[in-house]
Amino acid sequence: MGYEHKDIERKWREEWRKRGTYRVENDPSKPKYYVLDMFPYPSGAGLHVGHPLGYIASDIVARYKRQKGFNVLHPMGYDSFGLPAEQYAIQTGQHPAKTTEVNIARYREQLDNIGFSFDWSREVRTSDPSYYKWTQWIFLQLFDSWYDHAAQEARPIDELKERFEKHGWNGNDDCAITGNEELDPLAAFTADEWSGFSEKHQQAILLRFRLAYLSEAWVNWCPALGTVLANDEVKDGVSERGGHPVERKRMPQWSMRITAFAQRLLDGLETLDWSESIKEAQRNWIGRSEGALINFQLIGHEEQIAVFTTRPDTIFGVSFVTLAPEHELIEKITPTEKLEEVRAYVTLAKNRSERERMTEVKRVSGVFTGAYVKHPFTHMDIPVWVGDYVLGGYGTGAVMAVPAGDQRDWNFATHFNIPFTAVTEHWDISKGADESKEATLANSVFLNGLKVADAIPRAIDELELHGVGERRINFRLRDAAFGRQRYWGEPIPIYYNEGTPYPLPESALPLVLPEVDKFLPTEDGEPPLARAADWNYLGHPLETTTMPGWAGSSWYFLRYMDPESFGAFATPEAINYWQQVDLYVGGSEHATGHLLYFRFWTKFLHDRGWIPFDEPAKKLVNQGMIQGISAYSPLYILGPSYVDTTDGWRIPFVDGSYLELPGFNHPHRIFIASSLVEKLSELDRTGEYLALDVRYVSNGIVDFKRMMELETRADIRNGLFVAPGVCWMQGVAHAYLRTEEHPVTGSQDFDTNPVVEKMSKSKHNVVNPDDIIEKYGADTLRLYEMFLGPIEQSKPWDTNGIEGTFRFLRKFWNLFHDQNDAFRVSEEEPTKEELKVLHATLKKVEEDIDKLSFNTSVSQFMIACNALQELKCSKRAVLEPLTIALAPFAPHIAEELWQKLEHTDSVTGAKWPHWDAQHLIEDSFSYPISFNGKTRLQLEFPIGLSKEEVEAQVLANPEVQQRLEGKPPKKVIVVPKRIVNIVV
RNA sequence: GCCCAGGUGGUGAAAUGGUAUACACGAGGGACUUAAAAUCCCUUGGUCCGCAAGGGCCGUGCGGGUUCAAGUCCCGCCCUGGGCACCA
Structure with missing residues (x-):
């Protein structure tokens, strides 16, 4: 009787489905509102109570806006390509499509249980060919585009071709060009030369400008996963998913020229109603710095060493130049007698793993090349060193070292006893570098007496005047690696003719993911797609890498507008109606990954005229994590011993006696499965804590009865539990709940240690919304x-x-x-x-x-x-x-x-x-009467009373009089309908 | 090291510069009931004085400041969480 939630909820879920209550039409007669949740990856683990938090919030807004008269788009779908399904496929042979299907069904069931108002008729899945046809199509548009810096927008590549035909290329006419530049800079050419180039050569040049391009690039190669990872998929030198080691390697690689959009991605943040922390994270990631490019002439060589610096004002403090170990000039400039030593260092430095370089930050290492450059102003000789504190991938891979102004340079100089002088007033260089922006320059010829802020522009002016440098803005943002040596992703719609990549025609889309016999790389290390029979286009081999996870999620918000659209990713009518996402809800962990690519593709599609806006989401809310409360019990290993039970189970246990554990009220007797004991002894984890499944824990105390109830169910292998008498853990085969010799009978409670941490299966603290x-x-x-x-x-x-x-x-x-x-x-x-x-x-x-x-x-x-x-x-x-x-x-x-x-x-x-304000009007207000800000009593007065009347009545009050002890108050403050404060 | 967010009862938390701790959990007490569940009522920041009614003092991480009035604004610290990092 009473509120029967089960019946009611079942009834209405069914009714809504039947009535099509949440179906949304593109109805231009009504104002629109677009609420979007971040695309979920349908993992096999299903939802825990933390996942729906954002969905519930967005659902409330969606329903509210609908009641307010808006036509609300509130869709849901799945980012269904991805690594876990593929890993599972490799282990089990189960096709990832199948696993994904099962996981999606489970997700859907869980989502349906919560009663969301999603319009499921608009569901999209990135792994569906009718969807990824358009992901591939957008890739082709990127391939077909270049970035015009003068116009600050992406343009069709044909326009660039025309430009080459008419004017050639002067080496840098405001075109974005990245990738391969440090190894193989593209030389200028005239229009005539262009016409004379072979088709292959012309294509190679165009590739240097395309927004989706193939180049030899340093990549994060993960041998265990057999794939390339993007920078944000690598954490502390290991892969974010799985924690496998990652190494730097050079290989042909599809990339996205996101760097061309760096300035706009930065500027666009100002217009967005996003949290300051996300915007700040993006600003850091883009990493704009203003400074100068300075050329140092090598002595005895034609080449110059270009350095980027944010402190050109310290130019007179340059005491050496440091090259990154990857720098291409090292081989050339090192004299023969030093070559062996330098090469040895370079090899060592390059092979040092990211992790080593990270953990040994303080260790200074480097080698003198034997070469010198000329100081652009003083014309003194400056030695050239190689040091691994300089990064190959940032700036020009070379720095001008100013030990007096930069702490890292100071460390290096001090370590190798390289002499240097101060460049700022009143500074003791023996103590460290003066990195202060407030300093005044000294020992710096024309910069003497200038503050840093004034010295910088002055220095750049001089550099430009002498033709040895120029003003330069540098970004930390790198182009995004786009190819993955993986099966379960969108095939890249590219074929090769004699090694030159060509786009598939639109009519050949979707390029459907082929069947393969195994989801592993081939014997000679080719990606899994190379296993597919007939993986070619009209006899030309097709690209074998696939797109990364972020491809499909970079434009999905557009597909929801018009998910059935066959002739375009969405019709212009639908796009013009729904426009940007009004409210986007999702986790802040996507700050520099998804949210940046999402903005990048939106800007690109805008430039090429397919959408009328260049930011995808006006307002963004990051829901916080719902953490789990793990229940820990101390793990004591006293040495393994075993008992054979009558029914043939081998019951391993550790000392049958009760343990008095410090900090716990109840005695423990802990048994641990044999395989676990061996494992843990090896790892020497005695004294650590084991997590108990939270389903048995209430207020920090294990409910033993409940545990016994639950564990008699079929799926006994789910989680770990420790009881006074038994310890059992997932994946441990030789464990059993009941023993003859040590019967588990009581309902004796015992304490656990609660710890708030991330909700995850491995911590046994997952709470399932279904329960x-x-x-x-x-x-x-x-x-x-x-x-x-x-x-x-x-x-x-x-x-x-x-x-x-x-x-x-x-x-x-x-x-x-x-x-x-x-x-x-x-x-x-x-x-x-x-x-x-x-x-x-x-x-x-x-x-x-x-x-x-x-x-x-x-x-x-x-x-x-x-x-x-x-x-x-x-x-x-x-x-x-x-x-x-x-x-x-x-x-x-x-x-x-x-x-x-x-x-x-x-x-x-x-x-x-x-709501109507007239119902909220009060007749009177109970004023808190405070003395010197401390509330002492309450007095009720009618609302209509003036300040003066209130003051008079308050002062007339006998209790107030008593508190004043007859003395007149210094001051009385009356704030109508708020407070009265008497200053005494 | 730099950047961002945060620090309030036993717990989750609330508070346009204006009665600090709303709402809820937990805890304690009571009513109803054979009992349990459910429901309802009361108490619940600390401390001191009082048989009681009631009253005093202290309290929003720490130290200062502005103000009639500060959890809220300003300055300087400490701590927690998150992000970035040999980035020139």
């Missing part, structure tokens, strides 16, 4: 997730707290029902007080949704419910609008009550109730 919904219902789950705290904050999940929201829903239900659960709503006129509760709630909830402050709106509903219960109010005029307002938060119960209120339409379409 919560089973017990409390989806509406309670939705409310509770919102009630936990501000959306963007991380917070631990504590199932114990959920009772509060569950109780609230039951109380709300009871407002509509009598003691016998008969529906009873009166048609009486509401009282003034009841109306005040209603309108205060509508006002607060509306304001809070606009601020995305959902926790406070849930509180307000609770306050209203408590107040109405107190007032014994069951009047339609109050409850009906409240039901509409609650619907975005708890749609099932609201729909049920709405129906009971004799409505035949859905509450989803009900107009959001208008």
